[in-house]
Amino acid sequence: MHRRGRRRAKVQTVHPLAFRITLLPMTPMKISMFGRRSHHSHTPLRMLLFSLVASSSIFFHHITMSLGAVILFIILLCIPNNAICKIEMPQRRTPWRRFSRAKLSTPSNMKENKLPCFKFYTSDSTFCGFAARTWMTLVELNVPFDLVKVPVRAKPEWYLNISPKGKVPAIQNMDNDNVVYESGIINEYLVDLVQSEKGRASTNLLPTSPSERAKLRMLNNHVDTVIIPAQYAYLMNKDPSKDEELQKAFVGALSLLENRLADGGPYLLGNDFTLADVHALPFFLRAMVSLKHFKSYDVAKNFPKLVQWYNLCSQRESCRVAGKTEEQLIDFYTDYMKWRE
Numbered sequence: 001m002h003r004r005g006r007r008r009a010k011v012q013t014v015h016p017l018a019f020r021i022t023l024l025p026m027t028p029m030k031i032s033m034f035g036r037r038s039h040h041s042h043t044p045l046r047m048l049l050f051s052l053v054a055s056s057s058i059f060f061h062h063i064t065m066s067l068g069a070v071i072l073f074i075i076l077l078c079i080p081n082n083a084i085c086k087i088e089m090p091q092r093r094t095p096w097r098r099f100s101r102a103k104l105s106t107p108s109n110m111k112e113n114k115l116p117c118f119k120f121y122t123s124d125s126t127f128c129g130f131a132a133r134t135w136m137t138l139v140e141l142n143v144p145f146d147l148v149k150v151p152v153r154a155k156p157e158w159y160l161n162i163s164p165k166g167k168v169p170a171i172q173n174m175d176n177d178n179v180v181y182e183s184g185i186i187n188e189y190l191v192d193l194v195q196s197e198k199g200r201a202s203t204n205l206l207p208t209s210p211s212e213r214a215k216l217r218m219l220n221n222h223v224d225t226v227i228i229p230a231q232y233a234y235l236m237n238k239d240p241s242k243d244e245e246l247q248k249a250f251v252g253a254l255s256l257l258e259n260r261l262a263d264g265g266p267y268l269l270g271n272d273f274t275l276a277d278v279h280a281l282p283f284f285l286r287a288m289v290s291l292k293h294f295k296s297y298d299v300a301k302n303f304p305k306l307v308q309w310y311n312l313c314s315q316r317e318s319c320r321v322a323g324k325t326e327e328q329l330i331d332f333y334t335d336y337m338k339w340r341e
Contacts, residue, residue, distance in 0.1 A: 115197060117144040119172040121162065124149040127324060127332045129228075131169035132282035133183040134190075135322035137275070140205060141194045145171070153339070184220055187275050204272040212269060219260070219268060220279045226253040227280075231287045235294060235333075236340065247297060254287075254303060261305040266312055273313070281313050282322070289329040294337075 120138060122131035126149065138145050150159050155166040163170040163181045170181035171190075180186050191206040207213050230253040234246040257280060260268055268276040284299075284306060291297040300307045313319050324332075 115143055115194065116173050116175040117146065119148050119174060120145040121148045121150050121159065121170040121172070122168050123152045125332060127329070128152070128168050129282040129286055130167070130183045132322045133278050134169040134171065134186045136278050136281070136318040137187040137190050137205070139318035139321050140278070140316075141190055141203065143190060143194065146174075184224070184275075184279065187278060191275070205275050205278070207269065207272075207274065216269060216274060216276045219257075219276045222253075222256060223280045223283065227257075227287075228283055230254075231283065231291070234297075235290050236337070243295065247295070250287075250291075251302065254284075254299070254306070257284075258303050258305050261309050265305070266309065268309070273316070277309075277313055278318075281310065281319065284310055285323065286329060286333075289326050290333050293330050294333065 118138070120131075120134065122128055122135065126147075137143075150156070150168055152166075152168060160166050162172060162179055165181070167181065169183055169186060170179060171186055172179045180189050188206060191203060195202060195206075207216060227250075230246070230250040234243070234250045237243060237246050257268065264270050267273050268280065288299040288310075291299055314323070
């Protein structure tokens with residue numbers, strides 16, 4: 001059989017029982033059969049039947065729609081099962097096509113590993129020096145957090161369930177409710193968490209060298225076990241005859257940090273601002289203000305290196321956020337000393 005050449009056009013392929021024909025009257029329709037070769041694929045009778053059904057369904061649209069559909073269905077059943085009907089139709093773009101071809105990208109502000117948000121528990125007055133350490137670390141690392149104030153003089157039961165000792169600070173992961181307390185432990189945990197996240201810039205807050213980490217922890221231990229108790233004992237002493245002895249103990253405790261800065265600097269571990277500076281800074285500020293006001297002892301006059309170090313650290317955003325003014329600290333200590341009497 002002679003086959004006439006025809007121009008190829010873009011087509012949409014559908015199952016024989018699932019397509020719909022929409023034609024205007026006298027519009028030519030081209031139907032071709034392909035799949036397995038068949039000698040009766042292009043019989044004039046079959047094409048005539050299709051044309052009649054299409055024309056009648058349009059002409060008698062409101063009267064014979066059901067009958068035309070039945071006839072069309074019967075005719076289609078005669079098509080071999082292994083054939084596919086290929087109907088030539090105009091190519092039209094649809095919204096879903098444009099969407100499927102669009103390149104979808106992840107917003108630049110969404111990272112693969114996003115840091116969790118924390119609840120940061122501090123004292124209701126926000127003057128706690130221990131909590132100030134963690135506050136500074138959260139700001140330094142740009143970790144998202146919600147500040148929760150806890151009445152430390154009458155600790156509520158709900159907070160004892162979070163921090164068994166009832167002390168501040170404590171942080172709680174809002175994704176999994178994991179709780180960490182003790183400022184030194186919290187700060188190292190936060191640094192490790194940030195450094196473990198992909199795509200985050202490394203931080204110098206916690207040295208990677210084992211020897212430097214050991215130095216940092218020894219300095220932190222000295223602040224917690226020697227400097228803070230010495231400053232508190234001197235400040236709270238009501239017996240003037242003991243002031244000289246307590247002052248001498250405090251000066252000896254603080255001298256270790258002064259000598260450390262004299263040997264290097266500008267920070268406690270050299271050129272980098274670390275958790276050692278975070279650990280000591282809030283209590284050095286409190287010692288300067290409280291001892292000068294209540295004991296007439298000028299810390300700044302006797303420890304010039306520490307004063308330079310404090311002024312340098314005070315320029316950081318974390319220190320400004322978590323810090324307090326001299327007037328605020330005097331009011332706080334006045335109230336605190338009355339409460340302790």
